[in-house]
Amino acid sequence: MIRHSxxxxxxxxxxxxxxxxxxxxxAPYSGFKVGAALRSRDGRIFTGCNxxxxxxxxxxxxxxxxxxQAVAAGxxxxxxxxxxxxxxxxxxxxxxxxxxxxLVEFARDxxxxxxxxxxxxxxxxxxxxxxxxxxxxxxxx
Numbered sequence: 850m851i852r853h854s855x856x857x858x859x860x861x862x863x864x865x866x867x868x869x870x871x872x873x874x875x876a877p878y879s880g881f882k883v884g885a886a887l888r889s890r891d892g893r894i895f896t897g898c899n900x901x902x903x904x905x906x907x908x909x910x911x912x913x914x915x916x917x918q919a920v921a922a923g924x925x926x927x928x929x930x931x932x933x934x935x936x937x938x939x940x941x942x943x944x945x946x947x948x949x950x951x952l953v954e955f956a957r958d959x960x961x962x963x964x965x966x967x968x969x970x971x972x973x974x975x976x977x978x979x980x981x982x983x984x985x986x987x988x989x990x
Contacts, residue, residue, distance in 0.1 A: 863933040866886035877901060878901050884936075886932070886935075888929070915932070941970050961974060
């Protein structure tokens with residue numbers, strides 16, 4: 850784990866954005882609040898926080914929330930640069946399987962900054978999901 854202060858300024862900014870949005874998380878069932886910040890290649894930052902629901906399947910993770918914001922703003926495959934995920938848990942949180950699969954459609958080798966109050970782990974998406982589901986080929990219109 851590396852210290853926040855050892856990150857380059859862009860990565861530090863992304864971790865801070867994830868940390869800030871984490872405060873807005875809605876986690877009344879687990880108490881596990883997560884913030885995510887996703888930078889696109891053009892420098893825009895999109896944030897998301899987890900939003901839990903009594904029907905657990907309706908819960909949205911912070912990572913997918915940030916990605917949906919980016920897509921709604923026009924980001925497409927190959928346009929994502931880096932993702933920071935912040936929690937205060939004793940170990941930095943890794944994305945769940947569903948989030949990994951959704952992210953891989955947009956950036957197979959996305960650098961991830963997994964952060965908590967003590968430091969940051971740097972890992973690449975393809976390390977966490979080496980064999981993604983590739984499903985059906987996209988339809989041409």
